[in-house]
Amino acid sequence: MTARKVVALTLLGALAGCGGGGGGGGSETPRPAPPSAASPDGIWEGTLTHGGSNVNDASCLITVENELACILFDPENGALAGAVHGSVQVSNGNQLSGSGTGYAAPGYVLIDGSSVTANFTITGGTVAERSTLQLSFSALGQTGTFSGTFDPIYDRDSSLATVAGVYTVFDVFGDPAAFTIDGNGTLLSQTQSGCIGNGQVSVIDPRFNGYAVQATVSNCPGLNGEYQGLGVTLDFAGTNDVFLFGVFNSGSVILGAPLK
Numbered sequence: 001m002t003a004r005k006v007v008a009l010t011l012l013g014a015l016a017g018c019g020g021g022g023g024g025g026g027s028e029t030p031r032p033a034p035p036s037a038a039s040p041d042g043i044w045e046g047t048l049t050h051g052g053s054n055v056n057d058a059s060c061l062i063t064v065e066n067e068l069a070c071i072l073f074d075p076e077n078g079a080l081a082g083a084v085h086g087s088v089q090v091s092n093g094n095q096l097s098g099s100g101t102g103y104a105a106p107g108y109v110l111i112d113g114s115s116v117t118a119n120f121t122i123t124g125g126t127v128a129e130r131s132t133l134q135l136s137f138s139a140l141g142q143t144g145t146f147s148g149t150f151d152p153i154y155d156r157d158s159s160l161a162t163v164a165g166v167y168t169v170f171d172v173f174g175d176p177a178a179f180t181i182d183g184n185g186t187l188l189s190q191t192q193s194g195c196i197g198n199g200q201v202s203v204i205d206p207r208f209n210g211y212a213v214q215a216t217v218s219n220c221p222g223l224n225g226e227y228q229g230l231g232v233t234l235d236f237a238g239t240n241d242v243f244l245f246g247v248f249n250s251g252s253v254i255l256g257a258p259l260k
Contacts, residue, residue, distance in 0.1 A: 038094040038129040040066065043209065043232055046133070046148025048072065050111050056081055059244065060133075060148060061230050062088060064205050068100060069230040069246050070146075071255060074108075080255045081108045085229065085248040088122060096125035102139055103253035106173050112140040117251060153234070156209040160185045162233060162240050163201055163211060167258030172223075179258040181243070187215060195220030197254075199247075201231065209233055213245050217254070225249050 041064045048056040057078075060070035066089065072082040086100015104116040112118075120139035125146075127133050135146040160183060167179040170189070177191040181201050189197040199215030211231040217223050231245030234257075241260040246253060 038090065038127045039064075040088055040090060040096060040127040040129075040133060041154075041208070041210075042130060042133075043151040043154040044133045044148035045151050046146055047075075048144055048146050050142060050144040055111065055144065058146060058148070059232075060146070061154075061210050061232055063210050063230065064208065066090075066098075067230065068098065069248075071244060071246050072105075079105075080257070081105050082110070083246040083248070083253045083255055084120065085246065085253075086120070086122075090127070094126050094128065096122060096127055096133075096135060098122035101248070101250075103248065105253070105255060110140060111142045111144065115140055153232075154209050155207075156233070156240070158203050158206055158209050158211060158233075160201070160203060163231075163243055165260045167243065167260050170256060170258035172254060172256065179256070187213070189215075191220075193220075195223065199227075211243075211245075213247050215247050215254070223252055223254065225252065227252075227254060 040062045044060040047054050048058050054075050056072040057075050058070045058072050062068050066087050068086045068088050070084045074081045082104040084102045086098055088096050088098035099121050102118050102120050104110050110118050118140050120137050123136050123138050125135035130150045133148045137144055164181050164183045170177045170179040172191050175191040175193050177189050179189045181187050185201040187199040187201055196219050197215045197217050202212040204210045204212055209232050213229050213231045215227045227247035227249050229247035231243055233240040234242040234244050236242045236259055242257055244257045246255050
């Protein structure tokens with residue numbers, strides 16, 4: 001959904017391969033199959049294509065409540081290029097629809113070549129539970145496709161103890177920052193330039209690797225406001241030592257991948 005501009009976004013870390021294909025680190029609790037529909041919840045690793053070309057690599061989380069959040073990566077250098085946030089619905093067994101908003105990170109634009117935010121509609125798609133996900137979407141008069149495969153890292157248990165810690169490597173679009181989550185899920189971040197973020201991380205379902213994230217940003221021109229979104233844990237030097245998240249409001253997105 002995003003495309004390159006002349007200005008490049010600073011790479012926040014070698015994140016494109018942090019979580020893909022991961023597993024372990026927690027026990028999987030079997031759950032009963034839904035009575036009439038395949039479930040799309042999970043972490044899905046794949047690509048966004050437009051006009052037959054790979055536009056972005058993408059890591060998507062769909063929660064048990066069908067909330068959707070995707071983090072988009074520049075396929076050339078792995079930089080955080082943008083995000084999408086919305087919801088999906090399942091009908092006729094395994095058919096998907098939905099809607100939401102797409103966001104370009106600083107230095108990037110959406111598929112029309114100029115916009116930095118836009119609404120999108122999921123015009124069709126299918127899910128094979130815990131296997132593959134296909135979505136067709138329309139935005140800004142353009143069409144594209146997401147193709148993803150299920151990442152078993154989703155089946156790790158989640159807990160506030162897992163995400164709690166002092167994250168020593170973090171920045172907000174190139175602005176170095178401190179980032180901590182305490183044992184109660186309270187989030188605190190402050191960038192070198194003075195942006196302050198206070199919020200809360202919450203467990204959605206303890207069986208699965210997915211977290212709700214709420215934050216209030218202040219002292220940060222252009223980004224001040226209330227945000228809500230999702231996060232997952234990934235691996236870098238150790239198990240669950242990266243917290244990849246995206247938080248959203250009507251006009252802005254903040255993406256991050258702090259490392260403990």
